Amino acid sequence: MEQRTNIYFYYKGNDKIEKQLEPLVQRLEENLFEMVEDPDDANIVVSIGGDGEFLQAVRHTGFRQDCLYVGIARANESALYCDxxxxxxxxxxAAMNxxxxxxxxxxxxxxxxxGEATFQCLNEAAIRSAVIKTIVMDVHIDGKQFERFRGDGLIVSTPTGSTGYNKSTLGAVVDPKLPCFQVSELASLNNNQYRTLGSSFILDQERTLELEVIQDGNDYPIIGLDNEAYSIRNIQNVNIQLSEKRIKTVKLKDNTFWDRVQRTFL
Structure with a gap:
């Protein structure tokens, strides 16, 4: 553990959480870990809260590849990312030591x-209408048109994100050991003019997905990146593919992804 001694805590600060953290900080310091104020100086980034806080910690520290992320949940919080x-x-x-x-x-x-701004997502990217009307998008896979979608929007999720927004739309839960991403529909409209697959589909890591927004008055859709929403003017197309990045987290022994899915949903 000589190379992983600096720890940064990410949480919404309040007296209650800070009081709860005191025993943990004391034990870490006794084990020669150092607490730092700047996440760039940390080898381990620790989020305090549920999955939402973990996603924020990863996003606000820039999806770092040179550190470990640790999720610590409090009582009654969703914790698929938090061991x-x-x-x-x-x-x-004990785990970090x-x-x-x-x-x-x-x-x-x-x-x-x-074709300009690139963002990373650990959970999902969701493209939705920002006005009270359906949004129309041409869906391209590897540069070839696959379907024309009309409905409330589309969700593109990672394997770990498959248990979130994607699952609520009846998308599949995907093992995170599979290098892939999933596309799920939000209230698609199917008729003689618009026809979609009507189910979620999964793309391999080598595939590229392009969503071309048809300019019909829905030119300002809402883009949800993990648990943050962005309103970007005049969106014409969104390209999505699996990143080379991987978020590394400390793992508890005998606590697989499917163990956590079972505890959460069954």
Missing amino acids: FHLDNYEQVV GEALEVRRFPVIDVTIN
């Missing part, structure tokens, strides 16, 4: 808007 709980801080210390540190790697997608 640990704040009321069991000794487990956190272990000789055989176990690391889990989560796929990320690259989202490029109008």
Whole structure:
């Protein structure tokens, strides 16, 4: 653990959380970890909260490839990304101080808007109408038109993101060991003029997805990147593919992705 001694805590600061953190910080310092104020100086970034806070920690620290992310949930919080709980801080210390540190790697997608700005997503990118009317998009796979979609929008999710917004639209839950991404529909309109597959579909890591927004008065759709929404003027196309980046997290032994899915949903 000589190379991973600096820890940055990411959370919405309040007296209650800081009080709860005191025993954990004390135990980490006793084990020669150093707490830092700047995430760029950290080798380990620790989020305090549920999955939403974990996503924010990854996004606000720039999807770093040279550090480990650790998610610590509090009581009654959703925790598919969080292996640990704040009321069991000794487990956190033991995992980070272990000789055989176990690391889990989560796929990320690259989202490029109008061929200019590129963003990363750990969960999903959602393209939705910003006005009370359907949005029309031509869906291209590897440069070839696949379908013309008309409806409320489309969700493009990573394997770990498949348990979130994607699942609520009856998309498949995908094992994060599979390097792929998934496309799911939001209330598609199917008739003689518009025809879609009508189900989610999964694309391999080598595939490129392009969503071309048809300019029919819905030129300002809302783009949701993980749990942040962006209103970008005059969106013409969105290109999505699996990133080379992988988010590395500290893993508890005997706590697989499917163990966490079972605890959360079954």
